[in-house]
Amino acid sequence: MCFDVDSAPPVPVIAGASVSHEDLVLTAADGTDFAAFLATPDAPAHAGVVILPDVRGLYRFYEELALRFAERGYAAVALDYFGRTAGAAKRDDDFEYMPHVDQTTDESVQADTGAAVEHLRNLGVDSLFTVGFCFGGRASWVAAASGHGLAGAIGFYGSPTRERGGPSVVARATQIEAPILALQAGDDANITADDNAAFDRALTEAGVEHEIVTYDGAPHSFFDRKQEAFAEASDDAWRRTLAFVDSHS
Numbered sequence: 001m002c003f004d005v006d007s008a009p010p011v012p013v014i015a016g017a018s019v020s021h022e023d024l025v026l027t028a029a030d031g032t033d034f035a036a037f038l039a040t041p042d043a044p045a046h047a048g049v050v051i052l053p054d055v056r057g058l059y060r061f062y063e064e065l066a067l068r069f070a071e072r073g074y075a076a077v078a079l080d081y082f083g084r085t086a087g088a089a090k091r092d093d094d095f096e097y098m099p100h101v102d103q104t105t106d107e108s109v110q111a112d113t114g115a116a117v118e119h120l121r122n123l124g125v126d127s128l129f130t131v132g133f134c135f136g137g138r139a140s141w142v143a144a145a146s147g148h149g150l151a152g153a154i155g156f157y158g159s160p161t162r163e164r165g166g167p168s169v170v171a172r173a174t175q176i177e178a179p180i181l182a183l184q185a186g187d188d189a190n191i192t193a194d195d196n197a198a199f200d201r202a203l204t205e206a207g208v209e210h211e212i213v214t215y216d217g218a219p220h221s222f223f224d225r226k227q228e229a230f231a232e233a234s235d236d237a238w239r240r241t242l243a244f245v246d247s248h249s
Contacts, residue, residue, distance in 0.1 A: 002054035002134040002157075002221035005093045009065045010225040010234040017071035018042040021063075025088045026079070026119055028111040034083025035090070036116060037063045039070035040123065047151075047249040048075035048125035050116040052109075052136030052143070054221075056097045057081050072242065075125050077116040081109055101135065106166030109139050110146040117148050127151045127249040131241065134221065138162060138169060141182075145175035152248040154181045154241055157220050159191050160199035173202035180210040181244045183237045188220045213240060 024036040035058055049069055053062045058080035066076035080088070082100040117128050130153045132140030137158020144153035153176075160169040160182070180203060184196055196212055203210040215222065215233040222230040223237055 003061050003224055004226070005059060007061050008225045009061060009068055010223060010227070010231060011065070011068040011238055013068070014071040019067060019070040021067060021070070023090075024077070024119070026112070026115045028083070028108075028115045030108075030111050032083045032108075032111070033088045034112050034115075035080040035088045036119075037066055037078045038076070038119070039063075039066035040075045041070050041073050043073070045073060045075040045123070045125055047073075047127040047129070047245055048077070048120040048123075049129045049131050049245070050113055050120070050143075051076060051078035052113065052130055052132030052139045053078065053081070054134040054136055055101045056095070057100070059091075059093075074245065075120050075123060077120055079112055079116050081112065083112070084108060104165055106139070106142055109165065110143060110148075113139070113143050113146070114148055117150075129154060129245055129248070132156065132158060133223070134158065135164075137182075138164070141169040141176070141180060142166070142172065144178040144180060145169075145172040147177075150178040152179045152181065152244055154183070154244060156183045156223055156237065157185045157188055157191060158182070159195065160202075161195045170198050170202040173206040173208060176203070176206065176208045179244075179248055180208060181240065182210070182212040183223075183240065184212065184214045185218045185220050185222055186214050186216040187218060190220065211240075211244075213237070
């Protein structure tokens with residue numbers, strides 16, 4: 001997985017921010033119930049984000065990240081991937097996630113993403129983004145090619161060339177319907193400079209608005225309060241994420 005179970009988003013808490021949060025069980029179009037976590041500002045939100053976690057699915061890191069978005073005025077839903085194979089109940093830190101990851105498909109992940117998008121739209125949010133990490137980074141970009149009507153898709157250290165669960169993001173470039181922001185780790189053994197260059201070429205040839213940012217020397221999963229040596233990269237990635245949402249809302 002990308003983060004340790006005791007990791008936390010490297011984003012300051014806004015003390016006194018008026019937000020609400022709740023655990024949800026959402027239902028995908030295929031009838032599957034799955035777990036999610038909703039965080040909303042008390043004032044009506046115009047923009048919202050669907051947070052797509054790493055391979056472990058929904059756990060505290062992503063609930064905390066949803067709260068950080070809500071403190072800044074965005075509605076946020078973080079979702080779990082494993083409703084079909086592990087149910088919608090809360091899980092402990094010893095959950096063996098990889099057998100469930102192996103049973104996911106792009107179709108199932110996007111069915112769940114669609115339910116989260118619909119939930120936010122039903123709350124009055126009219127400008128929707130996906131924000132994903134690792135496994136979820138790729139899924140975020142796939143979401144932009146899946147008919148959700150997104151305003152943009154952000155991925156942290158996702159693979160644009162991996163074919164886990166369906167065709168790669170590069171292969172889907174002509175289907176992408178929203179601007180793309182990729183925040184990549186320069187010292188990532190599994191996502192190379194060649195992978196990122198192929199992504200850039202494919203998006204350019206498809207006429208997709210995009211920005212690919214690579215943080216030199218940063219490892220996979222650098223966006224973590226425990227990764228103090230890469231705090232500058234994390235700060236910049238968070239700033240770019242908020243600026244991307246604001247500029248495309």
